[in-house]
């Protein structure tokens with residue numbers, strides 16, 4: 001068993017390591033037995049930088065090399081600390097006037113930046129860690145280290161939250177060690193907080209302080225590429241709409257606040273199952289289409305919600321920064337320190353999510369649980385720690401921040417605002433006010449036909465049925481009444497280089513771009529950030545193909561149970577309509593995205 005835990009050493013550049021034959025034989029046996037014991041289909045992914053890496057292609061045929069150095073020592077297994085010193089992460093807006101913290105934070109980054117490029121703790125390599133793992137520079141592997149032919153992509157599935165949790169966990173420890181402060185904790189950008197109007201602004205600690213003040217923070221802002229239109233006092237609108245912005249539409253602070261509460265309620269509170277909040281299973285057997293499309297999985301609520309902050313902070317439509325640096329694109333996001341603070345808040349929302357009561361399902365008794373699927377729990381990532389050691393972390397060790405030794409300052413008063421949020425403007429139900437309305441007047445989706453989202457809203461009839469015992473399979477609940485009713489849009493072909501956003505409404509067939517999201521019939525949004533594009537065509541030859549040919553094939557789930565009850569539909573036999581409202585970016589208005597199916601599904 002001890003030997004098998006270091007088995008992944010036996011591949012990549014370390015394959016020449018000498019190991020007695022009998023030992024590797026025993027190891028293989030142990031591993032085979034472990035696999036047999038799990039399940040015939042078990043294939044947890046190993047996300048590591050070892051063994052293979054290619055530069056990622058970004059827009060306009062440029063490439064960015066984000067590959068990471070090889071470890072100097074054999075990788076070590078991650079161990080949860082036994083008596084951890086608690087690092088308390090505090091909200092960035094409350095740290096703005098804390099001279100000691102701001103200066104310490106800046107010093108840690110300044111030292112990180114000064115490390116040589118081949119040091120995996122250097123800021124360059126911290127950025128590269130996100131760039132490479134999130135833009136398909138590596139191949140996904142089996143736990144024994146054998147490469148699959150499929151590119152690794154840690155967004156768009158259940159790996160999103162645990163991987164980013166550990167990315168910032170090690171980032172924080174490295175920063176702390178560089179200033180000899182074992183209690184150093186990252187600040188979190190508390191953008192869901194609508195109680196304090198400064199919480200949703202780009203935090204002051206990432207902006208220059210007045211000249212001559214006691215604050216010293218140049219690394220946190222100098223050379224960072226951001227949208228100068230979105231600096232304080234502007235507040236991040238979680239339903240950000242670049243077309244409206246370009247057209248000069250200005251929302252009042254009150255409208256922004258309501259929309260923000262509604263978005264967080266929908267994308268966090270209303271996601272009662274792990275699948276809805278974290279995302280779906282990572283697909284380790286994705287097809288490599290001739291054109292190199294990537295089949296990833298299903299994005300969760302946390303991920304869609306967090307993309308908006310990326311898009312809003314990054315520089316947009318600037319000829320000098322055509323790739324929407326830094327935050328606006330996966331490739332460059334890690335180059336802005338605000339990225340780590342943004343992800344600390346996403347991580348905090350995961351902690352909060354675990355504690356939320358259930359007012360979502362029919363029974364109202366479902367507890368929020370992480371996946372118990374062995375493919376999830378045994379999934380492994382490698383990261384570099386504060387000693388430059390490569391550490392192999394299993395997802396099962398990432399599920400409790402407290403066990404990891406950090407915690408978040410209590411923000412429950414602000415959290416409560418979105419937890420208890422009810423749509424402010426109750427639009428009268430279309431069903432009751434429009435006598436002539438019937439879902440039968442709208443087409444049902446035709447499976448695998450050319451169903452498209454784009455240009456104008458599209459409306460489909462959705463046939464509904466009650467949940468049954470078969471629906472319990474693969475979920476973590478035993479009672480039908482605890483299932484969450486969802487709408488699943490399948491095989492959405494998302495162009496890799498396109499910002500995508502669309503909103504979904506139930507029983508509101510006339511919904512359009514200007515419809516207020518803070519209404520009962522709004523059920524959520526999907527957002528997608530572009531990234532560098534790598535060819536899946538020929539993995540070894542590293543031949544880039546045209547950006548516009550590449551797609552990510554994703555399933556997208558919307559939770560509709562509460563919305564239906566709020567608009568007065570209390571049974572499962574009433575058919576409804578589903579309206580998908582595209583909110584693509586300026587210039588993309590006429591683009592279309594295809595999908596294969598749209599159906600009711602419980603989870």
Ligand SMILES: *[C@@H]1O[C@H](CO)[C@@H](O)[C@H](O)[C@H]1NC(C)=O
Pocket residue numbers: 060061
């Ligand atoms: C990108 O490179 C390919 C192959 O070299 C070339 O055919 C294509 O025109 C280039 N595209 C752009 C936008 O430069």
Ligand SMILES: *[C@@H]1O[C@H](CO)[C@@H](O)[C@H](O)[C@H]1NC(C)=O
Pocket residue numbers: 028035142143144145146
């Ligand atoms: C590693 O695991 C995969 C999947 O179980 C298997 O196909 C492959 O042969 C294994 N490789 C080694 C070297 O054991």
Ligand SMILES: *[C@@H]1O[C@H](CO)[C@@H](O)[C@H](O)[C@H]1NC(C)=O
Pocket residue numbers: 281283284285286287295
């Ligand atoms: C994984 O992707 C392949 C190829 O698109 C698909 O056939 C398969 O059903 C997917 N598996 C899961 C679990 O979604």
Ligand SMILES: *[C@@H]1O[C@H](CO)[C@@H](O)[C@H](O)[C@H]1NC(C)=O
Pocket residue numbers: 288289290291292293493551594
């Ligand atoms: C990739 O996706 C595009 C868009 O849906 C599609 O036209 C193309 O056929 C796909 N390629 C493969 C090989 O599946």
Ligand SMILES: *[C@@H]1O[C@H](CO)[C@@H](O)[C@H](O)[C@H]1NC(C)=O
Pocket residue numbers: 450452592
């Ligand atoms: C699918 O629909 C889009 C938009 O209506 C159209 O541009 C495209 O040609 C269609 N594709 C096929 C294969 O019918």
Ligand SMILES: *[C@@H]1O[C@H](CO)[C@@H](O)[C@H](O)[C@H]1NC(C)=O
Pocket residue numbers: 586587588589590
């Ligand atoms: C989208 O299509 C409309 C109608 O054909 C056209 O007027 C408009 O210029 C197009 N927009 C873009 C960005 O191509």
Ligand SMILES: [Cu+2]
Pocket residue numbers: 130134155164330
């Ligand atoms: Cu990421």
